[in-house]
Amino acid sequence: MNTHNSLDVLNESIPHNTIHTIENFLIKYAYTLDDGLVKEWESFFCDDGLYFVTTFQNEEDKLPIGIIHCQGRGMMSDRITALETANIYEAHRYCHNVTKPQIEFIDSHVFKVRSNFSIYRTMENGHTDLYATGKYLDLIVFSNETPKFKERRVILDSKRVDTLMVVPI
Amino acid sequence: MSTYEASTEQSVSPAHQRISWPENVGITKVPYSIFSDKEVYEEEQEIIFKGPVWNYLCLEVEIPNPGDIRTTWVGETPIIVTRDQDGKIHAMVNRCAHKGALVCLKEHDNRKSLTCIYHAWNYDLSGKLKSIAFEKGVAGKGGMPSNFNVSDHQLQPLRVSTLYGLVFGTFSDNTCPLEEYIGPKMSVFMKRNLDRPLKVLGRHSQIIHNNWKLYAENVRDSYHATLLHTFYTAFKVNRLDMDGGILLSEQKWHHISYSKRMTHNLDQEYQSANVHSAKYTSTLAAPELIASWEEFDDGITHSIQTIFPNLVIQYTLNSLAIRHFVPRGVDKTELFWLFLGDKNDSDEQEHMRIMQSNLTGAAGLVALEDGCINSFVQRGTKTSPTTSSFVEMGGTVAESNESSRATETSVRGFWHGYRSIMGFNKPL
DSSP states (O other), rough: OOOOTTTTTTTTTTTTTHHHHHHHHHHHHHHHTTTTGGGGGGGEEEEEEEEEEEEEEHHTTTTTTSSEEEHHHHHHHHHHHHHHHHHOOEEEEEEEEEOOEEEEEETTTTTEEEEEEEEEETTSSOOOOEEEEEEEEEEEEEEETTTEEEEEEEEEESEEEOOOOOSSS | OOGGHHHTTTTTTHHHHOOOOOTOOSSSSEGGGGOOOOHHHHHIIIITTTTTEEEEEEEEGOOOOOEEEEEEEETTTTEEEEEEEOOOOOEESSSSSTOOSSSSSEEEEEEEEOOOTTOOOOTTSSEEEOOOOOOOOOOEEEEEOOOOOGGGGGGOOOEEETTTEEEEEETEEEEEEOOHHHHHHHHHHHHHHSSOOEEEEEEEEEEEOOHHHHHHHHOOOHHHHHHOOHHHHTTTTSSTTTTTTEEOTTTSEEEEEEEEEOOOOHHHHHHHHHHHHHHHOOSSSSSSGGOOOOOSSSSEEEEEEETTEEEEEEETTTTEEEEEEEEESTTEEEEEEEEEEEETTOOHHHHEEEEEESSSSTTOTTTTTTHHHHHHHHHHHHTTOEEEEEEEETTSSSBBBBSSSOOOOHHHHHHHHHHHTTOTTTOO
């Protein structure tokens, strides 16, 4: 049995098909954003799901305001509507690299999942830089065999964002 | 303006000779070279940031306890702010009096004293040198000369003054008292927003690839607010046709821009100008994003206040934030966001401030454009040093306007103050 603090990167206590489903889910999320399919982003979340981007510093100080805070799919779809019709920014694309997740059993339908990410950003002019690194702290809920984020908390290693953040990460 | 006489005499420097400020146009034209000239940038560090201004350092609530330490910057100069055992606040340059190494590396800390890691020179929390390692040598050999006296050395101090929980510092002996520097009109509004038990709710920063003055202009520019930032317009949070106005300080370099809650009438100017803001007609799927309450009875729903040179106090709906933009090079600025609440907020009120924090910051639905728009100006202007911008919306002078915000009056106010202190004042 996996205790709260133990490191079980092999996920030995988790059924293989569950590991497989969760890994595919995380990769699909990353590829969806990398392919610019932002309209599909909210579909990875439960209706009342949380998407919270914050910094390591805020997390450490337990501060409630980060960089993006969406409670529920309505706020997520508003953000996507805004970036498609209202917000002005230079076109860019992401390339996510996501590490193998550590999966912790909460109950038969709920898993606590942690993975690391690095995201490269390529601007319209061709300039590529390392945009963000950090960790995803997820609560994934299975409903009819389908995983969804009940929570996706994105903890940036840096307290600083270059230029702006408009497309979710 | 007597405070600035000393600096205006420096108007013969090479940078001043090179900058061709258009003559006889008052403050309505700004030469583009001012945003990319490296020598002007270096002079600003000395004449403005180390000159007769009060620089925002931090909030008192960030250093509540004896021994608390916060590092920050005045211009590009690294600064330490401390609270000593008696509760007194000090500020000093973060540079050891021995070899010049940084003394404090962390943004926040708590220490009984300050010790440079290089050679263990130890300072008290006011920056005075207390002791140095091996002062008398080791086993009778080496050591400092006999006339060495620790009390001759200290971390270079700044004068400190506080107002409504904000800590300011100045390098200059000539800076007038803080209350006078900010002035009565500006301080009344600071009091409204900040004179209460403040609570830090979150922080982050944003690198913007432009000269610091482009952000100083941008944040004073109420003309652009509803044209570039269309999220507000669409949801009627901030439209030019709402009642509002602009207040400038005596020296015109600080300002307040505010709008008020009003019955909304569709503005014909918006329709005929066919600006993209008018096209955005969707309604929020999650209106709780902008749920708010009337915290004050003056009806003001949005305000931006600047204090020269680089402080902004934001009050958007109930989202209270400090923005501090720090120069990081002639074409780079770090914009620090500090989101605040009131210790007496109910859970519901704090939740509203948290949701509203989505409106501003690096990912702000309303204002994220400011992260890139100034770099567009930087990139557009750097190869045209002798060309100038045109700043005549709402007239040619810099004065308060309490009936309209469709004006660049506070941008002109910034340049009035900037030219006065920098000495670019020939035809002003």
